[in-house]
Amino acid sequence: GENVEQHPSTLSVQEGDSAVIKCTYSDSASNYFPWYKQELGKGPQLIIDIRSNVGEKKDQRIAVTLNKTAKHFSLHITETQPEDSAVYFCAASMGGGSQGNLIFGKGTKLSVKP
Amino acid sequence: SQTIHQWPATLVQPVGSPLSLECTVEGTSNPNLYWYRQAAGRGLQLLFYSVGIGQISSEVPQNLSASRPQDRQFILSSKKLLLSDSGFYLCAWSRWGGSYEQYFGPGTRLTVT
Numbered sequence: 001g002e003n004v005e006q007h008p009s010t011l012s013v014q015e016g017d018s019a020v021i022k023c024t025y026s027d028s029a030s031n032y033f034p035w036y037k038q039e040l041g042k043g044p045q046l047i048i049d050i051r052s053n054v055g056e057k058k059d060q061r062i063a064v065t066l067n068k069t070a071k072h073f074s075l076h077i078t079e080t081q082p083e084d085s086a087v088y089f090c091a092a093s094m095g096g097g098s099q100g101n102l103i104f105g106k107g108t109k110l111s112v113k114p
Numbered sequence: 115s116q117t118i119h120q121w122p123a124t125l126v127q128p129v130g131s132p133l134s135l136e137c138t139v140e141g142t143s144n145p146n147l148y149w150y151r152q153a154a155g156r157g158l159q160l161l162f163y164s165v166g167i168g169q170i171s172s173e174v175p176q177n178l179s180a181s182r183p184q185d186r187q188f189i190l191s192s193k194k195l196l197l198s199d200s201g202f203y204l205c206a207w208s209r210w211g212g213s214y215e216q217y218f219g220p221g222t223r224l225t226v227t
Contacts, residue, residue, distance in 0.1 A: 006157075032214045034214075034215065034216070036218075041221075041223075042220060042221065043120075043204050043218035043219050043220045043221045044158070044204070044218045045218070046215060046216070046217060046218075049214070049215065051214070089157060089158065093214065101148075101160055101163060101173070102158075102160070102216060104157040104158045104159075105157055106156060106157040107156075107157055
């Protein structure tokens with residue numbers, strides 16, 4: 001089955017710097033790659049996603065890139081702010097319905113120091 | 115707009131007691147529904163998913179069961195809790211018909227003592 005590896009497990013940056021979190025997946029049939037942000041004690045919030053027919057997607061300060069050949073995808077956060085501090089999870093799936101079950105990485109705890 | 119609710123928010127139960135966690139979704143019909151568990155410092159593990167009333171698929175063998183008595187209601191249960199059942203339980207939904215995006219509820223923190 002699918003396996004998703006996420007690195008690093010913790011990341012500390014200064015406010016205003018960029019942060020990059022990387023994930024690799026094992027199943028070449030996976031075609032959907034979301035990123036979630038989880039604040040302490042809350043449920044994960046979908047912040048951006050990408051499908052396998054796209055190489056990059058951007059939404060204001062966050063962007064996701066996908067390399068299908070290498071089977072890895074990354075989250076990029078620019079101009080980080082203290083409110084970006086949270087745990088970020090990547091995930092992979094093979095589409096909707098019963099095939100849409102997400103396989104998650106173990107998460108990255110991002111700390112943004114003011 | 116769609117809203118997902120979970121209750122209770124927190125729960126402390128003794129070993130051997132029963133469990134019932136509830137999840138409801140508003141603003142959509144025939145959603146796919148999911149139960150995940152998140153252990154401390156770890157990722158999310160899919161426990162059950164449902165594509166319709168009475169249709170439950172289990173991803174891992176365990177002490178828990180799930181039911182879907184109504185279109186937008188998903189229940190997680192146990193007859194006798196174990197210490198290892200402690201964790202953060204999350205319900206999620208996605209749109210019926212092959213939708214990719216999953217949206218999570220606020221979660222239930224379960225502590226088994």
